[in-house]
Amino acid sequence: MLDIPxxxxxxxxxxxxxxxxxxxxxxxxxxxxxxxxxxxxxxxxSYFNDLGGQSRxxxxxxxxxxxxxxxxxxxxxxxxxxxxxLIKENQPKYNILLKDDKxxxxxxxxxxxxxxxxxTRQVDRSSxxxxxxxxxxxxxxxxxxxxxxxxxxxxxxxxxxxxxxKAGKYKVCLEYHIGRCKGPCVGLQTExxxxxxxxxxxxxxxxxxxxxxxxxxxxxxxxxxxxxxxxAQLMKDKLESLENFQSRTVIVNQNLNDIDVFAITSxxxxxxxxxxxxxNGSIILSTTIEVKKKxxxxxxxxxxxxxxxxxxxxxxxxKEILTNIEIDYDPDVDCRMPKIGDKKKLIDLALKNAxxxxxxxxxxxxxxxxxxxRVLEQxxxxxxxxxxxxxxxxxxxxxxxxxxxxxxxxxxxxxxxxKKEYRKYNIKTVTGPNDFASMEEIVFRRYRRLLDENTxxxxxxxxxxxxxxLSSAVHAMEKLDIYGKVPIIGIAKRLEEIYFPNDEFPIHIxxxxxSLKLLQHLRNEAHRFAITxxxxxxxxxxxxxxxxxxxxVGGKTAEKLLKHFKSVKKLKSAxxxxxxxxxxxxxxxxxxxxxxx
Numbered sequence: 001m002l003d004i005p006x007x008x009x010x011x012x013x014x015x016x017x018x019x020x021x022x023x024x025x026x027x028x029x030x031x032x033x034x035x036x037x038x039x040x041x042x043x044x045x046s047y048f049n050d051l052g053g054q055s056r057x058x059x060x061x062x063x064x065x066x067x068x069x070x071x072x073x074x075x076x077x078x079x080x081x082x083x084x085x086l087i088k089e090n091q092p093k094y095n096i097l098l099k100d101d102k103x104x105x106x107x108x109x110x111x112x113x114x115x116x117x118x119x120t121r122q123v124d125r126s127s128x129x130x131x132x133x134x135x136x137x138x139x140x141x142x143x144x145x146x147x148x149x150x151x152x153x154x155x156x157x158x159x160x161x162x163x164x165x166k167a168g169k170y171k172v173c174l175e176y177h178i179g180r181c182k183g184p185c186v187g188l189q190t191e192x193x194x195x196x197x198x199x200x201x202x203x204x205x206x207x208x209x210x211x212x213x214x215x216x217x218x219x220x221x222x223x224x225x226x227x228x229x230x231x232a233q234l235m236k237d238k239l240e241s242l243e244n245f246q247s248r249t250v251i252v253n254q255n256l257n258d259i260d261v262f263a264i265t266s267x268x269x270x271x272x273x274x275x276x277x278x279x280n281g282s283i284i285l286s287t288t289i290e291v292k293k294k295x296x297x298x299x300x301x302x303x304x305x306x307x308x309x310x311x312x313x314x315x316x317x318x319k320e321i322l323t324n325i326e327i328d329y330d331p332d333v334d335c336r337m338p339k340i341g342d343k344k345k346l347i348d349l350a351l352k353n354a355x356x357x358x359x360x361x362x363x364x365x366x367x368x369x370x371x372x373x374r375v376l377e378q379x380x381x382x383x384x385x386x387x388x389x390x391x392x393x394x395x396x397x398x399x400x401x402x403x404x405x406x407x408x409x410x411x412x413x414x415x416x417x418x419k420k421e422y423r424k425y426n427i428k429t430v431t432g433p434n435d436f437a438s439m440e441e442i443v444f445r446r447y448r449r450l451l452d453e454n455t456x457x458x459x460x461x462x463x464x465x466x467x468x469x470l471s472s473a474v475h476a477m478e479k480l481d482i483y484g485k486v487p488i489i490g491i492a493k494r495l496e497e498i499y500f501p502n503d504e505f506p507i508h509i510x511x512x513x514x515s516l517k518l519l520q521h522l523r524n525e526a527h528r529f530a531i532t533x534x535x536x537x538x539x540x541x542x543x544x545x546x547x548x549x550x551x552x553v554g555g556k557t558a559e560k561l562l563k564h565f566k567s568v569k570k571l572k573s574a575x576x577x578x579x580x581x582x583x584x585x586x587x588x589x590x591x592x593x594x595x596x597x
Contacts, residue, residue, distance in 0.1 A: 006067035015041040022070040033094040034086045036079040071286040106130045114160040131205040151197040263324040263350035264303045274354035288357040372415035379515035389460040396464040396526035397438040398534040407442040408530035436472040444476035466492040
């Protein structure tokens, strides 16, 4: 009846481009790694795209991954906090940074005579009051600095008992002399007066900003009326610091404790239920399930049944349940449907996970290549093509001041790059930086070869450029007598204009259209391929010139050395015996002596 949403590594392309937290499981179903991501699809995919470039630890971890789970959250900070909670809850063997006591920073007000206020990562609530956690050390330090600028709070760690003060054990420090402390250590400030400042400081830490904000504004206006602009600017700076005070989050909120959150969405055949468990102000569990409807059960009936099942499965005894619809449940449990506030945000978060899982499940039932075919059909419609453009080729050229001119052709099959079919071209007939002539040459060479080999022509040809490049490509096709047999367009970068042969004005496809994104992908891929080839050729040319400059070494010898050693640096560090194997003893000695100088 239930289907827990665990994915395989092959499913990562289906992941959302949203912030969230992902969990890797091994074959035994044990969590081996918890991570956070700004973009779930991009981050999780990176583990499987380039295994050769991974560290040994990462490679070993990836080899153990059997299933993957993820949870969508609202912000990156929410992902950070949720990751922290899940690592401490599951203790995965490949997580090391968050296993120790270093958690998020708090500000504590210590229970002691003349209480201190300072930051800490060690939470012991019996020793004082704790406020936070904070999004970062910088934000926390700004709050501490704000409090110390507003109120007289000591920074020393002295034992300010009445006995020690009366005995005169201490002397005032620099803080007293610069006006940031009233000197309670020598009896210059009473404990009652000091505690009054502490109480005011705790208002800020508790988020009670209104009276403090009003105070700053009032002081700023009074100072400005008195022409005391320096003090007015100081008050303005403090007000801005107050505005930047840490915002609250639905992931960690000390007022939310021991709550079960459920959200449901459904269609005619299935329901999708997301469950989030809150304990000690943090999310400690998040899962989404699919329920197949046996009869015409209502969402209310299904949710009530599944709440009982999930709470029993995860051994939850929470006395408060939040849902997105009204249900009839155990009268001993406070079951509510919040409309505003942080509890409503939790419901929205659960519903977001349920809706995404529903969408992903519905898409997974469609045949492979469904999206690509849809995009190609949209492109066919936008360009008014007679046939579906399943085979598309795109051309671009690259040169730097006419040096090392090259070009590229990329090949897309069914809307996807077919990199084995990409082609590189050295420009042979053009002298100097002439993009139009270069485009004509490579288009002519490409399709003359296809015709000679009796290979099918593409369904669409795309040229990176405007009217000039397009006209040159058309001229090449006319010489081959294939113009009119294959559609050809040009795409200009500046305004993403689409040019057709013999049309004076371009067309514009909607910036949100999937077909335009496909054309941009083609153009960008051709440009990348051409630029990479040009850089490699230019680099090789420079190396070849450096070797050829050695007296007694010709172009063929330089080419042999370059092909074997790849770079002058490797050639310089090579042993004489290795060079001799490539060019012989005489030239090897000549090359090594010249390079060593």
